Amino acid sequence: MTIIKKLVTLLRGSARELGQSVVDGNATRIYEQEIVDAKHSITEAKSELATVMAKEMQTARDMERLRGEIRRHEDLAVQALDKANEGLALEVAERVAGLESELQAQTEAHANFAMQVARLKDLIRAAEAKVREHEREIGIARTTESVYRATQSISDSIGATGSNLVSARESLERIKKRHEDLADRMAAAEQLDQEFGHKALERKLAEAGIGPSDKARAADVMARLKARREGGQAASPAAPAAAPTPNGQGSSAS
Known part of the structure; x- marks a missing residue:
């Protein structure tokens, strides 16, 4: 009961x-x-x-x-x-x-x-x-x-796709890391070229005053242009002489 x-x-x-x-x-x-x-x-x-x-x-x-x-x-x-x-x-x-x-x-x-x-x-x-x-x-x-x-x-949506979001975030971090590594390698290559490559040699010659510089080349160009101008003036024809008269004498003013 x-x-x-x-x-x-x-x-x-x-x-x-x-x-x-x-x-x-x-x-x-x-x-x-x-x-x-x-x-x-x-x-x-x-x-x-x-x-x-x-x-x-x-x-x-x-x-x-x-x-x-x-x-x-x-x-x-x-x-x-x-x-x-x-x-x-x-x-x-x-x-x-x-x-x-x-x-x-x-x-x-x-x-x-x-x-x-x-x-x-x-x-x-x-x-x-x-x-x-x-x-x-x-x-x-x-x-x-x-x-x-x-x-x-x-x-609920975030909870259901939480693992996908974490995976996507990790992929993004890896991409950013690759970009940073690439930028660092390019910067390092530029630095090495400045120290040991062709640019380094040119920089050392310029610092020692050896080799043509921009100012020297500009002076050469200027001298060449002046010489060209003077030569042109020397080669220009003289004024023409008076035309002879029929009797072989030049015309005179009356």
């Missing part, structure tokens, strides 16, 4: 945990539905408020009508007294008393309706403010849940 009770308790606990997990898994959806239900209730409350407000307006009209009837009957009673007809005046006075009783009842009903209208308006305003607050909260909750899902997706 004790075992059966424990099994029943276990089943109840499992059902409670299952129900709680279902509620937690659909908390956002349940919350949204509760907001929808609250909006529907507010709509119904507004409809009821309209009904109460209509009754308030009806009682206000009835009160105005009764006041007019009371004034009219009071005038009739006065007219009956003026004609010394006290019996008729008394009958009219009884009618006035009935109208006043009805007016009092309508006044109380009107005050009651006005109080209900004010209270319902306050409740509706408070409910609408609460609904707006819950709508803001559910919006934040949806956004937060989306961010959590995206973060979880990224984490």
